[in-house]
Amino acid sequence: MNMTKTSTDAPLSKADATALILAAKAAHGLTWEAIAEGIGMSPVWTTSAALGMNSMPLEKAQALVALLDLPAAVVPALVAFPTKVWDQAVPTDPAIYRLYEIVGVYGETLKEIIQEKFGDGIMSAIDFTMHVDKVEDPKGDRVKITMNGKFLPYKAW
Incomplete structure (x- = not known):
């Protein structure tokens, strides 16, 4: 799986980083529990941060990127402070x-x-x-x- 970005690309958004994380998670056949264990954090927090709702400390973001073999451009998106917004309508899932x-x-x-x-x-x-x-x-x-x-x-x- 080639998920690299060139240096001329705009910084990744949290949504872009999440899409790459989800694709890598599936490609590697990993669970959130395995990913969390791999970076030394809880599964709930790790999942929330990976989905863009929390910011990761730099060392945890780097560990996640290494674990999932993601491009380094994902790190700043994971470290960035989130804007915690969700659809205000009642979800259908x-x-x-x-x-x-x-x-x-x-x-x-x-x-x-x-x-x-x-x-x-x-x-x-x-x-x-x-x-x-x-x-x-x-x-x-x-x-x-x-x-x-x-x-x-x-x-x-």
Whole structure:
């Protein structure tokens, strides 16, 4: 697979870098878990950064590029700070839609319980970790998503 760019090409966008990463991931037959292990980070964070929603520290970007045999031009795109924007319409992909559905049905419940336990504030999505696990079950395997974010109280001034 030849994914090289010449020095006269414009810098890669995060979307361009993501396209190259996805193509290399498929070509190498790697999972996100294997890629994350290869660069020493969690699968959720690695996937999010590879999809353009987080910036990578330089050494992790270089490790990802080396692991996937990508052109060096991908590194600056991975290191660049993202603009975290997503379509505001409800998505139609079933896996993503169900997460929206969970927030739609349980969002206010979660807010009430968080505020009852912690006070008026939010869970950080910056000081945050998330893990996705498969739980074997005789009635059908289960998806377990664990989110762990720092509580940030609202300030009065």
